[in-house]
Amino acid sequence: MSETFFGKSVKRREDARLLTGKGAFVDDLKIPFTTHAAFVRSPHAHAKINKIDLTAAKAMKGVIAIYTGKDLKDSGVKPIPVGWLLPGIKVPAHYPLAVDKVRHMGDAVALVIAETVYIARDAAELVEVDYQVLPALSDGAEALKKGAPTVHDEAPDNVCFRWALGDKAATDKAFTTAHKIVKQSFRNHRLIPNAIEPRACLASANAGTGETTLWVTSQNPHVHRLIMAAFVLGIPEHKLRVISQDVGGGFGSKIFIYPEECAVTWASRALSRPIKWTSDRREAFLTDAHGRDHHTEAEIALSAEGNFLGLRVKTVANLGAYLTLFAPAVPTYLYGTLLTGTYKTPAIHVDVTGVFTHTTPVDAYRGAGRPEATYLIERLVDLSAKALGMDPLEIRRKNLLTSDQFPYQTPVALLYDSGNYQGALDKALTMFDYPGFRKEQAAARKEGRYLGVGFSTYVEACGLAPSQVAGALGAQAGLYESATVRVHPTGKVTVFTGSHSHGQGHETTFAQVAADELQVPMEDVEIVHGDTGIVPFGMGSYGSRSGPVGTAAIHMGAQKIKEKAKKIAAHLLEANEKDVVYEGGKFFVKGTPGVSKSFFDVSLMAYLAHNLPKGLEPGLEAISFFDPGNFVFPFGTHICMVEVERSTGVVKVLRYVAVDDLGRVINPMIVDGMVHGGILQGVSQALYEHAEYDENAQLITGSMMNYVVPKADDFIGVELARTETPTPVNPLGIKGAGETGTIASTPAVANAVMDALSPFGIQHIDMPLTPGRIWEALRGRKEA
Amino acid sequence: MASVTITVNGTPQTREIETRVLLVHFLRDTLGLTGTHVGCDTSQCGACTVTLDGMAVKSCSLFAVQADGRSVGTIEGVAKEGKLNAMQEGFWQEHGLQCGFCTPGMIMAACALIERNPKPTDHEVRVGLEGNMCRCTGYTNIVKAVQTAAAATAAGKR
Known part of the structure; x- marks a missing residue:
């Protein structure tokens, strides 16, 4: 049996050039x-x-x-x-x-x-x-006010679109039967991507x-x-x-x-x-297109036992001065559809108004819509627990969808294919001693130290699909991916992928997939991407789609190659094609591995064409397009532990534990790396980053001097683990990994900070949770 | 215009340049050493980090004429005879890079860091690299990479 590569932390081949200054970035070209x-x-x-x-x-x-x-x-x-x-x-x-x-x-x-x-x-x-x-305006809510300056004559009221999703009547009814209603306005502030x-x-x-x-x-x-x-x-x-x-780096931008x-x-x-x-x-x-920038009013209807009965959300999304490529999809189909989160909430209604302002256009930034949804759900969950006097874990356990409920049709259009939310939560709790933490927290409070813990039991939807449905909802593009697998006469392989790598390591991971499928050594496989002159077609990489969509196209192409190769091999072996198997890089009649044709023999004959089955075209190459039937739904539990300094408002992250379920993982080292980076981007939204405009819509955080791109000493190392629930949506069971960290982490941090501040009766502070904002909230407050 | 002679990766380079040319542009555009990158205009990101007489400096914050008569090291000179140095190996081994754009500057800064402090704590690595931004890795694996390199360097010197 030849070596297999799927699931192994193979060192990246692209690093050889990037570590020595031999990368070919656009500005390097002459x-x-x-x-x-x-x-x-x-x-x-x-x-x-x-x-x-x-x-x-x-x-x-x-x-x-x-x-x-x-x-x-x-x-x-x-x-x-x-x-x-x-x-x-x-x-x-x-x-x-x-x-x-x-x-x-x-x-x-x-x-x-x-x-x-x-x-x-x-x-x-x-x-x-x-x-x-x-006159100019920068704030989305201000844009809707009477007398606000108009950005475009075509939209005199600055409204670009109004969009709603969910059963309004059912949701309103849930609120009439509620034991308690928890209401909160949220500002999901504007971010600037800052790829280096x-x-x-x-x-x-x-x-x-x-x-x-x-x-x-x-x-x-x-x-x-x-x-x-x-x-x-x-x-x-x-x-x-x-x-x-x-x-x-791209991060959407x-x-x-x-x-x-x-x-x-x-x-x-x-x-x-x-x-x-x-x-x-x-x-x-x-x-560069900015990200986020929502004003939201949200309310959740609760039963006396702590069940979520209904969720009502009204959001104003600031789109900036012009619509960029996917801007309308981000605060609608990538946001409203995710408001179920991981919970059983039976009735949800969301209403989104997209507005123009005199600011940089806003579009997809790492997570795109899903961080905004996850932040508001996970914050509401904690606020609900508080309102009912429940523990944040207890209320989650009560409302989490259970494994036997999949596939699960949410009230906001998505069909969750699979999941095991309790499994991820349980695993995270083996890494983080929650009862122990509560004791530590109580002891620390006596010393005037304020510790907090925050949970985020999230799900996200990535690998946007299928094309037909997206088209019906307004997409002007297909959402498949293509791959061409070309076997050369010597049996070496070039894979042309329509996915694009800008840090994700496709040259390595895609070669792992192709080498396994074709049963050839990894060094015999070359991955080519990013050139319309040589890659037939592609939709590129965004929305965590390269893993679930891009590799599936390669997998399909490899199957076509093996089918044709088997026909040639059977002919050369003078055997019936049905009796021929391909194992360990050799074709042979089942039971007689002694007489075989190698991948090389067959590849060469495909091009020599001296002895091919009648009617079979020479050559060994296949193009495939994979158009998935559904999104994929990574999920997990993140736990953040912080300390807030009473006198200064400074937040220090003390521990960060993340358990993610990304389905089957091609290269654990690379996936861990993506999760690490994603987490810091989300943590950074919670604590540091903030794009601010003044009253004349001048960007006052216009450089790295006054917009915080986090540095190494702004964070700690994270502790990762995974559960593995393969998705049935693609043949390899892969879910996306590029955005989960960013989607999950922001509310985990915010919840932790609010937990730390709970002795002061503080329930909510809008992000970023900078020392200034926390200090301001604490001013004049005494511990209860 | 001014004539400068700067020793770059061990080779003296004499050129006529505009006095306003930044060292990073001299390296990239005049000498074609494009491994040193430019990521910001305010000397925050550190993608342009090189060594000047052995000290890590940001080459976007120096005029080339300021390096006249001095010795500059860039990422292209780190590997010797095709063999990566311990820091490059550490970054490869620990997956300390993703898109690779910040990496040359990060490696130059990290090499200077362990030369100053051969056995840094994780915290010292984080503080020592605060002049270099990475948007991909979350720094977790960069810290591991520097520690792996520090350990390998120490073992090599024993």
Whole structure:
């Protein structure tokens, strides 16, 4: 039997280049005669563009061209489209460069192309824009008030869409029969993704062939190609090649088709010169799509015994100044549908209003909608326990769905395929001594130390699917993934995957899957991704889909390869195909392994074609598309233990325990790593990160100096374990792992802090739970 | 314009450059050593960390002319004759990197850290790396990687 790789912590093959400085990130690439781009950006959140004077900038030595929004529009450039449409949605035009008005700080008004980046930036400073400054707003709730400034004429009340889900009558009825109703308003604040690699693009138009190559920091290069070709620039799709080799983190922010790459690609074609643009961090803060930003009023109906009877949620989602690619889906289908959480709540109704403001667009950021849902559910659970005088664990146990209830149809559209929520909770409690903690907490309080514990018994939905259903709900794209498995004449294998790796380690994990399925050594398998010129098609990586969807396509492709190979082998063995088996990398007639044909023999014959079954085409290659029948539903229990310092309000995380059920795991080391990083991103929302605007909609947390991207000494090591409930949705039983940490951790931390503050009668503080906010809440309060 | 001679990874490099060119741009654009990255404009992220006469510095915060006559080490010079050093091995072994963008700076900073403090505690590693941001790993495995490298280095010196 050949070695198998599934489930093993194989060291990553991509590391060899990344550890030695040999990565190929977009800004690292060099093409002769490359020119450089800089954007002129609005310093105002809302203003009319009266006039743009390019005279001084154009006169600068080394400046090649300067373009404005009008230049692009007049040449036929179209607005950047939206990939998910809801009924009645308003979709105002979003041109790559602003035409008449700017609508958020950093909105681009002109593009300068120069011989060096230093000159481009100097010239951009010399572009004089005459702005008529208009009143601006940044807050989603303010946007709905009478007399609020209007962002787009098409939406005079700033409402982009109104969306609802669930049985309203049944939910209202649940509230009339409730023993107790717990109500809370929640602010799920705005975050800025901050992948450490800033966005970048390098466009190179070849006037001779009419082809354009775009290297871009994308999580989904085929989506970039399709949208830029078909909707924005009108380039024939086959004349545009999009390449995203090494990408330095995405977290959602590199899904979207941004104005900069559209404008730069257009300009490269206009000038027939390569053009490079690399965002600086300030531009990243102003223009990378932000995340979260909800105002929510939520209430839960409770029975006297602590059963959840109904949940009513009203949310205002701030979408920013323009709709980016998936913005409408995030606070609706990725949020409202998850409000069941892990609980038996029979009636749920959610009402979401998406609004425009004069801020950076908001779209999917790690977790996308699901962290917002999980935070409010898990906070309400703790508030309910408090209201009923129950223990937070007891109320969870009472309401958790039980293993025999799966598949479970939730009241908000999702069909949970599988789950064992108690199993994960039990395992977490073997790692964290809860009764022991309560004793420790009581003892500490006597010494004036305030410890707290927070639970998050979460579920999430990832690997968004199936295409047909998503299409019916407004998606403008399919949600399958493709893979081409190409066996070469020597038996070596190249897998072309439509998934994209920007830190996830696909070159390793996908090779593990392919090598196992084809029963070949891992070093015989190469994984190719991120190039529309060589990968046939793909939807890319977001929403934790590479594992559950991308690997399934590879698995399918490998089955097709084995089927064809078996036909060839049977022919060579002069045997009936039905009698031939493939084991240990050899084809033989069942029972007679002594006479066999190797994978190499069969591969070679497939290409020599000297002796193939009659009618069989030469070659050994298969393309597969996997379109899953449902989402997958990772779940688990996270437990956070904190200490809050009474005098300063400083929160210190003392322990963090996470038990996740991600189904079958290809590479435990890599999955652990993703969970580690995900947890810190969620912890960081609870404690540190916060995008803030002032009254003029100026972003006042516009750099790493005043927006907290957590550092090594801001957190501790986490303790991980897993349970394994394979999903029946895909052939390998894999669920997504990229977002669980972020989805689960934020409420675990917030619950822990509120538990620590409970002696002071504090039930809720909106995040981030900074020392200032906690100190403010504690001011004047005495321990009960 | 100014003429500078900077010894980079052991090789003296003499170039005519604009005085305003940052050291990181000199390394990346003039010498083509693109392993050193730029992640922010405010010297917070540490992706550009290199060594200057053996000390870890942020190459986005120095003009190239300030390095004239001095010795700079970059990620490209860490492995010797194709053999990774203990820190690179540690990061590989412990999965201390994901997207790999912060990694060169992280390794340069971590190498300088264990040279200063050959047996750091986990807390000392975390504090010692507070000038380097990673958005992927949550730092858990970076701490393990540095400890593995520190142990391997100590064993090698015994």
